[in-house]
Amino acid sequence: MNLTPETCYKALLARDPRYDGRFFTCVKSTGIYCRPVCPAPKPKLAHCTFVPTAAAAQKAGYRPCLRCRPESAPDSPAWAGTSTTVTRALRLIEEGALDEGSIEALADRLGLGSRQLRRLFTRHVGAAPMAVAQTRRLLLAKQLLHQTELPVTDVALASGFGSVRRFNETFRRLYGRSPGSLRGRGGADTGKAAGPDISLLLPYRPPYDWQAMLDFLARRAIRGLEVVDGQGYRRAICLGADIGEVAVTHAPAESALRASIRFPRFDVLPGIIARLRRLFDLQADPEAIRYALSRDERLAPLVQARPGLRVPGGWDAFEIAVRAILGQQVTVAAATRLAERLVDRLGSRVPEGTCSPGLDRLFPHPEDFTQADVISVGMPGARAAALVQLASAYREEPRLFDRRHDLDETITRLRGLPGIGEWTAHYIAMRALQESDAFLASDVALQRVMAIEGRRPSARELLAMADAWRPWRAYAVMHLWHADAASTGTAFQKENVDAALP
Incomplete structure (x- = not known):
């Protein structure tokens, strides 16, 4: 410290x-x-x-x-x-x-x-x-006691005990009182059965650019799997054999996001919360990021304009990897259409009444990817083969997307997967693995914003410029994408310049 x-x-x-x-x-x-x-x-x-x-x-x-x-x-x-x-x-x-x-x-x-x-x-x-x-x-148990009406038995299970x-023993040893005594009205446990939703506040360090986060997710939302509207973000989730839903809105007065979680099992709640923290980048320290990036005179006005910009994460690393491959050489809109067709073709349907209106699909599991079904979505055979091989590799190694000892090792590991080049590897590291220093040096939008007198820097030159931005280069990517969108009128057109698949 x-x-x-x-x-x-x-x-x-x-x-x-x-x-x-x-x-x-x-x-x-x-x-x-x-x-x-x-x-x-x-x-x-x-x-x-x-x-x-x-x-x-x-x-x-x-x-x-x-x-x-x-x-x-x-x-x-x-x-x-x-x-x-x-x-x-x-x-x-x-x-x-x-x-x-x-x-x-x-x-x-x-x-x-x-x-x-x-x-x-x-x-x-x-x-x-x-x-x-x-x-x-x-x-977490204390938060559940304060913010929900879950019975103490369910609180114990949901918090990982x-x-x-x-x-009860641990709680009494630390607090000197029973868990139920922390609740109001004399501290008695409500004894109520759990409702369909658990609502919790997930704090962040302000400022937080909530609108930028919603805009990013909205442009990539897969119909049936996700819904993004003026209120917030919703999606259907599947953990093991169980299906549920998460909904996230902004609670600026509390410097937090409010997460409503509907799921049949309480024991997976810590994992769901961890995924939501990653998805919405709630661990970021804007002050440290601002200090580091503002030392570059090209980035300083961008950071000043959007001091609360976050790096949107992903619910699932395999899902992000699939979507990254789908988006190679195409725009965000085209990639999203491909993803929707993939989910419609390969994904399971959500049982009626399980989720709120608009959520009726699940993202396909790795075992759902077959060559014939993926090709039927409408993409080149080589790219379909890459997705099938990626799914096969993930089935064989469930820890395929674990972070490695450092960013270079993580990128090398990802580049060893079929259909994944330098750009795609850094994109996966940035969004799925929370690598704050991931950097898309070959991204055309970044090169366009950093052009000097009309000349765009090469990937090697851009890497050299970005060395001073470590360890927050992923946040620089977000600022440069926003700057490019504002100057060109595009909506984060993904310009993945990985080499074409063999």
Whole structure:
């Protein structure tokens, strides 16, 4: 954490929202840890210890504040600045890797030993991997208790606890009270059965360019699978054999997005939330991105015009990879039409009454891709073969789209897949894997915006220019795409210049 105790204390006294989630204040005299924006009276500096993560605070024995609710703070950018291995591990933990799996299994997935993983977490996060996982479970449980009427049994399941008994024991040890006591009116559990939807606030660090996010998703929305309107974004989802729906709207007063989740199983809720955070890029730190990109005089006015621009992610990495191949050498509109035909031809129908009107299709599973069916969608045979081979590779290796140790290794791995060249690999890394430094150097729109006196830079020259934008080159891509759309009147015409498929 590049913040001195003095700086943290000044931010605490000012209740500066720019520092929300950047650090947490542990108050020695009360044993409680808080966000910088906490409305409680401020302690003396001598009574304060500042840590970068909620997990570090809880490891040190501090309890979460019931007034500022640390679970509602944006994810700490301190985690985004850790080693690549720790960043990958945190993402897997967020997806539930330690809810049922072991530290050893997580370490093996990351390609290192469990002892080394623990050392990295202690150094970069201030807490062990299991402590991070437990903190996430507890803070999600607390959020569910405050924001929903789920019975405590369902809250325990939805937040990743294996049993209600363990949930109650952990909660009492940390908070000194029962889970149900955190609810209003004396704290009794409502006892109500769960409704069809769970509604939660997913915080972000402002500013957030919600309209730009909606516009991007709207141009790529697949009819039957997704709906984007003036209110927000909806899509049908399928996890395992179960089908449901997510709907996301903007709650600017709370600096959050409101997610309504309708799904028959509660135990997958952490994974659904993790996907939504990736899809809407809720972990971004606009201030850090603005500072880095504004040092370039060409980018500075673009960043000033859209300080809250995010990199839209994807619900599923395989889906993004398929759509990226469909979009090679064609416009966004043409690629979306192909995707709609693919979903209509290969995707399953949503049972009637499962989702809201307008959502009646699911994106095809990898096993649904056959050469004959894909060709019938109406595309060149080579491209259809690439999609079939991609689906086959994903079936054989479910972790095909895991992030690697660094961006170069990730790109090399992706380029080894059929039909995926440099542009497509970086596009997948940017949208599906949250690689903030992915960069589409051969993109014609980027080259057009960065032209000097009418001469467009080559991919090599553009890469050299973009070196100063690291590690936020993916955000530079979004700013340049917006600038090109504004100057040409296009709507993000994708100009993928990967070599034609063999």
